[in-house]
Amino acid sequence: MPGARLIEFMRRERARATGVIWIARAVIRVFSEDATRWFPLETGGVLLGYEDADTVVVRALVAAGPKARHAKWGFEPDARWQEREIARHYAESARIDGYVGEIHTHPRGGLRPSSRDRSTARRIARYEPARSPRPLMAIIGAGCGAWRMAAWRYERDRFTALDVRVYDEGESE
Numbered sequence: 001m002p003g004a005r006l007i008e009f010m011r012r013e014r015a016r017a018t019g020v021i022w023i024a025r026a027v028i029r030v031f032s033e034d035a036t037r038w039f040p041l042e043t044g045g046v047l048l049g050y051e052d053a054d055t056v057v058v059r060a061l062v063a064a065g066p067k068a069r070h071a072k073w074g075f076e077p078d079a080r081w082q083e084r085e086i087a088r089h090y091a092e093s094a095r096i097d098g099y100v101g102e103i104h105t106h107p108r109g110g111l112r113p114s115s116r117d118r119s120t121a122r123r124i125a126r127y128e129p130a131r132s133p134r135p136l137m138a139i140i141g142a143g144c145g146a147w148r149m150a151a152w153r154y155e156r157d158r159f160t161a162l163d164v165r166v167y168d169e170g171e172s173e
Contacts, residue, residue, distance in 0.1 A: 018054060018160040018161065019054030019056065019153060019160075019162050019163070020054065020055050020056070020163045020164075021055075021056045021058060021136060021138070021151045021163070021165070022057045022165050022167050023047075023151075023164065023166055023167070024058060024060075024166075024169060025166050025167065025168050025169075027047070027060065028149070028166060030063075031063075031140065032140065034063055035140050035142075035147060039107055039142065040072065040107045040142075041071055041075070042070060042072070042073065042075040042104060042105050043063075043068070043070055043075055043104065044075050044102060044104030044105065045061050045062055045063045045102070045104070046061070046077075046082055046085075046086060046099060046103075047099075047100050047103050047136060048060040048062065048086065048090070048097040048098065048100065050097060050100070056100050056101070056136055056162070058100060058136075058138075059093070059097050060089055060093075061103065062086055064077045064082075065077055065079075065081035065082050066078055066081060067081065072107070074116060086099060099130055099131065099132055100132065101124075101135045101136025101138065102121075102137055103137075103139075105142070106139055106140070106142075107141075107142050108142070109142050109143035109148075111148060111149070113137055113154075117137055117139070118157075118159070120137075121137055124154075125154060125155075134155045135154050136153060136154075136162070137151070137152045137154060137159065138150070138152075139151075139152070149164055
């Protein structure tokens with residue numbers, strides 16, 4: 001089973017990447033602990049932060065929730081709980097940190113979005129209350145004894161890779 005401390009970040013070649021995601025080290029740590037807890041089942045969550053052009057800054061995570069269902073090939077979040085947590089965090093962040101996308105595991109190691117991921121991203125892009133016509137999809141995959149991460153931007157029915165960068169608290173402010 002992969003260890004949460006052994007997270008290995010997959011960086012995309014800048015020539016192929018269409019943007020950058022800056023993600024707080026604390027978000028990675030918390031999510032990798034959750035991923036390890038649920039391994040070999042999938043889990044996920046919602047990423048909160050802000051974006052400017054092709055740069056996304058992720059400052060917080062809302063986990064799958066207490067009533068989420070986890071399985072080998074997917075998970076179903078506790079949507080009501082997540083909505084309340086998103087609203088609470090949005091208010092506490094002085095209305096800065098909003099929904100920017102999703103994060104979930106692929107316990108068998110794949111970092112590319114699946115057809116299910118595409119359907120989810122399409123639904124999010126079309127869901128006006130999410131205010132996210134180009135949602136982010138981060139995937140954490142288990143492989144070679146470590147968690148690896150890739151991030152994708154969904155737009156016009158396709159995914160494009162993002163360059164993943166990690167920052168420590170205080171750097172984004």
